[in-house]
Amino acid sequence: MNLNLAGQNVAVFGAAKGIGRAIALGFVAEDCRVRGFDREAAPEALQAAGDIVSGDVTSLAAVQAFADAIGETDHVVFSVGAGSGKFGFPFWNVPPADWARVLDINLIGAVNVAHVFGPRMAARKRGTLLFLTSVAGQIGSPTDPPYSAAKAGLINFMQCAARDLAPHSVRANCLAPGMVRTDLNESVWAAGQRALPPEKRETYAAWAEGKILKVSPLGRWQEPAEFAAMAVFLASDHARNITGQTLNIDGGQVMHA
16 A cells, blocks of 8 residues: 655654654655654664654643754654553552653643644644554553543543644544553553562563453554554545544454444
């Protein structure tokens, strides 16, 4: 399938590793010009293919400066996520003081990106916004309540943005991962293990295998490359009637009627 994306400009927030890096490289493979924004250093593979700068999505000024520097952008991907680092079952294990940072990164960071790039795309009458959320934002996952709440808020905000941008031929969607090997996924395991007595703790591999079998009907990991494939498809004209949607790549963990 020819996606006809060659030569288009793409900004990826969270491009240094994990799903964000896979998505960035997916657009590079489509001959797009990719610019990355991340709080961490860029891998050489991405640095060679496109520009990447260090920055903090919770700073509206930093996002604005990035947008000004890269100029016209056809597609924007927000692949940023951070948990509280604590096991939130019951929810009062994560005190309110620990919520602000999680909400700032996962939700306000996305709002900053949309506020900067959305109006520019609307003025040009073209473009797409894609936000990485989580199945945790759809099922009220007790593992990390502030993270779940932030990702649920992001889904709702994406729908608001999609409605506002639709008259301007700009689309907005979410991708929701289930179980993917990332630093964030491993941090969930680590937080849970700290809450257990030593004799009940498991290795990351054992914990992940058990959880996958429990929550995923297909019973297997999801891979970053799967999100890259969906991201480039959603940016293409083949997806021109897909907007306001949350697409789960989760092995069947969340099913909608």
